[in-house]
Amino acid sequence: MKIWLSILITLVCAGKILAADVAADFSAANKLYAEGKFSDAANAYEKIIQSGAQSPALWFNAGSAEFKAGHLGKAIAAYRQAELLAPRDAELRANLAFVRNQVQGATVRESSWQNWVGSLTLNEGTVLTAALFWLTLGIFTARQLRPALVPKLQGVTRILVVLTIFSATVLGLQAANHFSNGTAVVTVAEATARSGPFDEAQSAFTARDGSELSVLDQRDGWVQVANNAGKSGWLSTKLVSVLPGA
Amino acid sequence: MQLKIKILFLLVASALFSGAAFAASFTASLDRDSIAVGESVTLSLAFEGAQPRTIPMPSVPGLQITQAGTSQFVNVVNGAMTATVTVTFNVTATQAGEFTIPALTADVSGQSLTSSPLKLSVAAAAAPTADAVNSGNEIAFMKLIFPKPRIYVGETAVARLELYLREDVQNLANFQLTSSPTEGFSAGKLVELQNQRRRVQVGNRAYTVIPLAVPLTAVRAGDVELGPFTANAVVVLPSENQGGNPFFRMFNQGEQRQVTLATEKVVVPSLPLPTADQPANFSGAVGDFSMTATAGPTTLTVGDPITMRVQIAGRGALDAITLPVQDSWQNFKTYPPTAKLETSDQFGFQGTKTFEEIVSPLNSDVHELPAFSFSFFNPDDGKFHTLTQPALPLTIKAAGATPLPTLAATKTSAPENQPPQDILPIKENLGALEKSATPLIASPNFLALQSLPVLALLTAIVWRKRADNLANNPRLRRQRAVAQVVAMGLNDLKKFAAENKPDEFFATLFRLLQEQLGERLDCPATAITEAIVPDHALLRTAPLALRTALHEQFQLCNQARYAPVRGSSELNSVATQFEKLLGELQNLKS
Numbered sequence: 156m157k158i159w160l161s162i163l164i165t166l167v168c169a170g171k172i173l174a175a176d177v178a179a180d181f182s183a184a185n186k187l188y189a190e191g192k193f194s195d196a197a198n199a200y201e202k203i204i205q206s207g208a209q210s211p212a213l214w215f216n217a218g219s220a221e222f223k224a225g226h227l228g229k230a231i232a233a234y235r236q237a238e239l240l241a242p243r244d245a246e247l248r249a250n251l252a253f254v255r256n257q258v259q260g261a262t263v264r265e266s267s268w269q270n271w272v273g274s275l276t277l278n279e280g281t282v283l284t285a286a287l288f289w290l291t292l293g294i295f296t297a298r299q300l301r302p303a304l305v306p307k308l309q310g311v312t313r314i315l316v317v318l319t320i321f322s323a324t325v326l327g328l329q330a331a332n333h334f335s336n337g338t339a340v341v342t343v344a345e346a347t348a349r350s351g352p353f354d355e356a357q358s359a360f361t362a363r364d365g366s367e368l369s370v371l372d373q374r375d376g377w378v379q380v381a382n383n384a385g386k387s388g389w390l391s392t393k394l395v396s397v398l399p400g401a
Numbered sequence: 402m403q404l405k406i407k408i409l410f411l412l413v414a415s416a417l418f419s420g421a422a423f424a425a426s427f428t429a430s431l432d433r434d435s436i437a438v439g440e441s442v443t444l445s446l447a448f449e450g451a452q453p454r455t456i457p458m459p460s461v462p463g464l465q466i467t468q469a470g471t472s473q474f475v476n477v478v479n480g481a482m483t484a485t486v487t488v489t490f491n492v493t494a495t496q497a498g499e500f501t502i503p504a505l506t507a508d509v510s511g512q513s514l515t516s517s518p519l520k521l522s523v524a525a526a527a528a529p530t531a532d533a534v535n536s537g538n539e540i541a542f543m544k545l546i547f548p549k550p551r552i553y554v555g556e557t558a559v560a561r562l563e564l565y566l567r568e569d570v571q572n573l574a575n576f577q578l579t580s581s582p583t584e585g586f587s588a589g590k591l592v593e594l595q596n597q598r599r600r601v602q603v604g605n606r607a608y609t610v611i612p613l614a615v616p617l618t619a620v621r622a623g624d625v626e627l628g629p630f631t632a633n634a635v636v637v638l639p640s641e642n643q644g645g646n647p648f649f650r651m652f653n654q655g656e657q658r659q660v661t662l663a664t665e666k667v668v669v670p671s672l673p674l675p676t677a678d679q680p681a682n683f684s685g686a687v688g689d690f691s692m693t694a695t696a697g698p699t700t701l702t703v704g705d706p707i708t709m710r711v712q713i714a715g716r717g718a719l720d721a722i723t724l725p726v727q728d729s730w731q732n733f734k735t736y737p738p739t740a741k742l743e744t745s746d747q748f749g750f751q752g753t754k755t756f757e758e759i760v761s762p763l764n765s766d767v768h769e770l771p772a773f774s775f776s777f778f779n780p781d782d783g784k785f786h787t788l789t790q791p792a793l794p795l796t797i798k799a800a801g802a803t804p805l806p807t808l809a810a811t812k813t814s815a816p817e818n819q820p821p822q823d824i825l826p827i828k829e830n831l832g833a834l835e836k837s838a839t840p841l842i843a844s845p846n847f848l849a850l851q852s853l854p855v856l857a858l859l860t861a862i863v864w865r866k867r868a869d870n871l872a873n874n875p876r877l878r879r880q881r882a883v884a885q886v887v888a889m890g891l892n893d894l895k896k897f898a899a900e901n902k903p904d905e906f907f908a909t910l911f912r913l914l915q916e917q918l919g920e921r922l923d924c925p926a927t928a929i930t931e932a933i934v935p936d937h938a939l940l941r942t943a944p945l946a947l948r949t950a951l952h953e954q955f956q957l958c959n960q961a962r963y964a965p966v967r968g969s970s971e972l973n974s975v976a977t978q979f980e981k982l983l984g985e986l987q988n989l990k991s
Contacts, residue, residue: 249759277842
């Protein structure tokens, strides 16, 4: 018992020390940003992210630093990572819209339904659906155990069933969007998509820094993308940042 | 069989290549040395006497080169065999000029061989003359039509590219636009106009017209140029050697012919937007638009957000429209707007652009959201127009101790009352840390957890079924009740035996016998006496030993009322026999 308690205390303390370290690094990166050292700040934020920690504020600041350093694509990629964690953050939406407006050339944007289902994070949608599912089955279980409650629970049961089905449908759309509709954001000044996954292949189209492209396939360091005109081509993963759907 | 032939061929070819490595050669050739823009020529790289390890890939600006295929053949002359591998490329000219395909170097069986450079003359594609078109000799030709005599910078237009196919063309395939210069325009994707094909008479021949459209936006002033557009296509014509025989005509597959098409160049004067009478808040919108604007809530506290929704609908370069700066919004903090575009035509020129902008009042002296105006230039009448949404009354309460909402700026916020010039400041607080982890929906543990309510429900359903069965089955209910009574009674019997209480012992035994027999025979327990044993149909069919044992038990109970007191050991023995008898009774099928 004492051993388990010791392990638990050690883990909690280690977690707190780690969080304190991350907070200190975050403050240091913020200071670099305030001093106008945007590239250094971007690197500092990226280092924290690579350590495994992430938070909406961390991705938000990383995006801002990348934007100030002139990297539109990296900024959009970071803002979209933040959006996955905090999709209803108004400041984030404003910054993302501002940076997207700076992007030259055509780009693929989320459809209205993707925006709609993306207003909740995937985990929020999952927890909400699970809660409704548990509640609905709980009501059904109570109806079995106490048949006298059936008339009283009639209305609640119907509402819960409808809500659960609706929530599950939205979650299905969210999951399909998350796992199937990836996005590649171009992170170099100009990226030439090729007709095949090799450097010698013919050029298919060119995309500018910050262009968002739909991901169709991924293979050995290459990602097949499509632009808003429906043209598809292969880009090296060195030229893009690949993000999951919202 | 076919596989065997292939293997044999490869063996022969390998043998030839290995044996003739010393005599290897590499040559490059073109099937033609002069073509027009948009036409294609075949480049052949021939490796004779050896297998190439690498195929050189030529690259020449102005020529589009794609690999077409590889072929091998074996040549036997006077008993001497040589094998040749030929790699072919399609070379399509995308611009006019003199081109040189440079010397190519290939590694052939360890030898580095170089081909000779090749020259290719590419003439500018020319549209057919009016006489040629009217003569009906042209199988296909294209016309480029720009709908306006002049255009303003920022104005949109849809140019038509009409493809004419002569009446005897049976099919069109591989239509490929090889050049589509749009100097001074921003061009969209070329699309076919659906359901607008028509037949026209040109000279003495009928043609089918396939209309295509390209959306354009003028991006600079001066003369802007469109075309010449060039294209390649394969048309299928009736075969000339079909004769008049209807039988052969039925199986006629037609004759395929490659055609190169070109249009004239169209030059359009592009006018700059007038500077006279240009509204102060004009932000470059060109077209014909209408505006609706809504805002809410109108009763709020200082610092609370008001969402302003502006819809601009109409025709023009909707994608380029931005919300104008509103100079009268000094008392509001504004945030960069978000925009959503919904188009109703295939070119994206007609539709609605919806902006959502969040503003928040800075003090409680604000009584209205100032009038919102949007200006645009209409190229149809050559004038600027301003659309204005009237001021919206607001009820603003002082903030008091209420903190500013999340949307409010942090201490280093961007300059206020300006259109978005920059991103919003960074966040000072790190917030809750999250570990990069698999989404819950893909976590096996989380999914397994979801089976718990299902199991609970199934358990409840099974329990309910059993309860209902019991409620609807009085015999089963009695059987269980009797089983419970018997289990308790047997304990009592053992207790009374141990305490040597024969009266209580036999009274209990008799009661248990009545309960068990009553349950088995489906009659009231009080109605059970020894007389029922020979009378009841079920017991008459029971084994003799059982009936005898029953008699004995009844006799014992009767005798106990009159006989002297028995000892504990005898009572225990009776209890054991009775327990055995109960077991047999319970197994008796009722």
